[in-house]
Amino acid sequence: MISISVPVLNEADNLDALYARLDQLSMRMADRCEMEFVFTDNHSDDRTWEMLSVFAQRDPRVRAIRFSKNVGFQRSILANYMHTRGDAVLQIDADLQDPPELLEQFFDLWRSGYHVVYGIRTKRQEGALMNALRKVGYWVIDKIAEHPIPRDAGDFRLVDRKIIDSVQKFRSTSPYLRGLIAELGFKQIGVAYERSARTAGSSKFNLGQVIRLGLSGVFNHSVVPLRIATYAGVTLLAVSVLGALYYMILRLFHPDLPRGLASIHILVLFGIGFQSLLLGILGEYLRRIYLLLRAEPTAIAEQALNIDDDELKL
Template sequence: MSANQKKRGENMLSVIIPAYNEEKMIQTTADTVDRILSEASVPYEIVFVNDGSKDGTWQQIETAAKKNPHVNGLHFSRNFGKESAIFAGLANAEGDCCAVMDCDLQHPPEVLVSMYRLWEQGYEVVEGVKRSRGKESTIHRACAGLFYKMMSKAVKIDMSRASDFKLLDRKAVDALLEMPEKNAFFRALSSWIGYRSTSVEFDVQERTEGESKWSTWSLIKYAVTNVVAFSTAPMQFVTVAGIFTFLFAIVLGIESLVRYFTGHAVEGFTTVILLILIVGSLIMMSLGIIGYYISKIYEEVKGRPKYLISKKAGKRK
């Protein structure tokens, strides 16, 4: 029996924690998770994934790994994004189940115990759903609301209270890791795979250190990237726009003919300019959407890895 099989026999929980410029939170997060899981007698490991941070995040992970044998770390060669960090953590986790949470402790670690107990009852996917979003500015809340509405309609999964805070059985983890696509949307894919699932509500906590990495612009980019990665909904816009333009052309054509034969032909420089602007805008938008999909296909065809790990810390270094 291998070392990994022995560990999995202990029903070990792997806690995956992506980190980007979180040097002030690494030790606090490691200590908090350690205390909560130890008190609950949950066998565990922590896998920090440093996503190309520009501060001392990696040094803090190495220090935490030296202090606590349960802590391991992965260091990306550059910034590959949160989705890649999640999948790297899952691929390098040794637990029988894996939980993903944020490094800033906005995902309350106490909920990990509830998730783990539900997993022991036989649930294979335990979703963390937001009871409240914590304190946010009005603009940020509005942008986040728009983002989740757009995502829900595009991926046909209710994303209004969804989060990356969830626990997956090893079977579900392996199913995710077998998916070959580079642009993977973890939050939606973990629901798409099915399996026996349940949910746990939690209140988003306030950050004790640092600032949120999610600006309005980053939310927009995140939404566009993941909608394209998980859904063909934007492509349907091209079809709908084409049908709308065709119907508009028929109506305008009939009107023009009627006016012509009744001796009241449409006078036309302004009309022509408006038509050119409308049709031209729709064509350019459609080409932009198609071009974006082609660029993502190009990225997939190249077959480059989701991430590159340059260093490791902890007992498995």
């Protein structure tokens, strides 16, 4: 069985086309596998849940959970993973920018022994600023992460059941799943494709959310920022000592030098700003520890379709 995992938020305009393509794909692959379609609704305020209810009534393969509030994209994916039953899971967005038909190629690679098959976006239908920001973000995360994370790869991927079971063992209130899955190891391979433009609805992933996701990737999978803070502090301390010695020697040879009031102000302001930056870095890690200790659930289910109460794992 292959589980198709689809997180949704106000995607009523795309659901009919998505379901039709998934249904056609399941018929084309009927001789190779069974399928189920698992949706997690991030508390949509359009007709998304009503449409999923209609799908679930006429098709038992459709299973869905509606959250009591919007818990974010990554946690929605994680909650979806927790309720899949397939031997492998295909993660796909509802906007059809990633072609579900690529599952056939993913499926063959999975059957040949790969545990993770992910899509590599060779082209994106986005603005120049967003594309540049994503490239810089992928580069930074890849360079400082303790384990290599594929560049230009999003959440469009097929993962083996072993990966799903392993991911659920990690506790994180701000998961960065593409980094976590890359960190697990196993046999992984990428498949290049061109990402299509969204045909209906509007993107729910704005610039602020992209930045927050990037920060999660940095702070969840690297301690480099903490080390930078330590190294920078030691460096500044050494520079301060050298500067003090320099001015003491200069004062011996030039006792009439004017007092540097402006330079003192600049140094004080620089020190305050730099310390604030270091405190901010420490705060990001402390915040994650605090949220982890709270042990809050991944999400809270408000309603479920074709999923019994005893199956809910949130």
